[in-house]
Amino acid sequence: MTVRPRRSVLYMPGSNARALEKAASLPADVLILDLEDAVAPEAKELARTQVCAAVRDRRFGKREVVIRINGLDTPWGHDDIDQAAKAGPDAILVPKVNDAADVAHAHQHAADAPASCALWLMMETPRAIFNALEIAGAGGRLTCLVMGTNDLVKELRAQHTPNREALLVSLNMSVMAARAHGLGVIDGVFNEIADTTGFEAVCRQGRAMGFDGKTLIHPSQVEICNRVFAPGLEEVIRARAILAAFEKPENKGKGAIALDGRMVELLHAEIAQQTVALADAIAALTPG
Numbered sequence: 001m002t003v004r005p006r007r008s009v010l011y012m013p014g015s016n017a018r019a020l021e022k023a024a025s026l027p028a029d030v031l032i033l034d035l036e037d038a039v040a041p042e043a044k045e046l047a048r049t050q051v052c053a054a055v056r057d058r059r060f061g062k063r064e065v066v067i068r069i070n071g072l073d074t075p076w077g078h079d080d081i082d083q084a085a086k087a088g089p090d091a092i093l094v095p096k097v098n099d100a101a102d103v104a105h106a107h108q109h110a111a112d113a114p115a116s117c118a119l120w121l122m123m124e125t126p127r128a129i130f131n132a133l134e135i136a137g138a139g140g141r142l143t144c145l146v147m148g149t150n151d152l153v154k155e156l157r158a159q160h161t162p163n164r165e166a167l168l169v170s171l172n173m174s175v176m177a178a179r180a181h182g183l184g185v186i187d188g189v190f191n192e193i194a195d196t197t198g199f200e201a202v203c204r205q206g207r208a209m210g211f212d213g214k215t216l217i218h219p220s221q222v223e224i225c226n227r228v229f230a231p232g233l234e235e236v237i238r239a240r241a242i243l244a245a246f247e248k249p250e251n252k253g254k255g256a257i258a259l260d261g262r263m264v265e266l267l268h269a270e271i272a273q274q275t276v277a278l279a280d281a282i283a284a285l286t287p288g
Contacts, residue, residue: 003277004064005029005285007213007229008222009146009186011068013038014047020054028222029213029285030064035080036071036095044076052087062285066120068093072105081106085113093120093146098127103138110141117141124148126155129170132177145178146215147171149188160191162198164205175210187211193218203228236279239272 010028012019014035023031033051035044051067054060067089069080073096084092092113094106106119119141122128128135129152136145149167153159158166171187178185187206190199203225206214213229216222231239242259246269251257256265 003281005278005282006064006184006186008216008225009213010216010219010222011038014051015039015043017050020050024059024061026219026222027226028063030066031060032066032068032093034068036068044070048080048083052083055087055089064090066091066093068095071096078109081109085110085117088114088117091118091120091143093122095122095148096125097121097135098125099131100134100138103135103142107140118143120144120146122146122148123174124151129173132173133180136177136181136183142183144184144186145174146186147174147188164202171209179210184212187214189215189217193220196224200224200228230282231275231279235275239275242269242272243276
């Protein structure tokens with residue numbers, strides 16, 4: 001089983017050369033080099049040039065590198081996706097997608113990208129949420145959905161609350177759509193950088209809901225995010241024990257077995273396999 005950790009997905013402003021340089025040393029699993037929200041209109045072209053150069057130079061080591069373009073209905077979107085495709089990041093993140101037609105439009109403009117370049121999509125409008133299953137099933141290069149929770153709250157005329165009541169339906173629908181089509185799915189950002197207690201709480205909520213990880217707005221959030229979205233030591237030990245038990249000759253072909261006084265089924269073995277694969281992939285990313 002091949003797994004790529006996406007616990008911490010850090011936005012980095014594409015117009016800030018120092019931030020791009022610093023990104024190479026940060027322990028985030030994924031870097032999103034941003035041409036959209038973090039960049040003022042007068043800096044859009046500079047950001048595009050800097051980000052594409054950094055991606056072409058392969059400056060970021062083992063991390064997964066994603067370029068978030070401006071919306072395809074903006075003055076910069078088409079040039080962004082064309083240049084990003086030529087730079088060849090691991091993925092191109094497209095904002096403000098509303099339906100399968102928008103996904104097809106993005107695929108058309110990403111046609112010149114290397115085969116290894118995936119398409120990620122922002123889920124940040126009410127229309128996108130209602131069309132989540134259609135969007136997730138668009139196929140092609142699509143591998144991941146990313147929640148744009150700030151935009152969703154704005155579009156809903158809702159409020160940010162500690163338990164995210166206004167967003168729960170949107171979050172759940174997006175996770176279900178992603179899993180129905182075998183996609184990754186990443187939770188939205190947490191705005192209060194200094195509130196580490198609140199941040200850890202929403203990380204735990206996101207993991208419990210099924211998200212692979214969380215988008216971040218500041219490097220200080222990476223450590224907590226990596227810890228919460230990683231399987232714990234006891235969880236990994238238990239998973240390895242389950243796999244080892246099912247490998248025993250006397251258990252071959254069984255749908256359920258007894259292990260340490262508990263009934264364990266094949267579905268638990270499948271979960272255990274995912275847990276071990278994620279733990280191994282995280283270890284491969286960790287220096288030393």
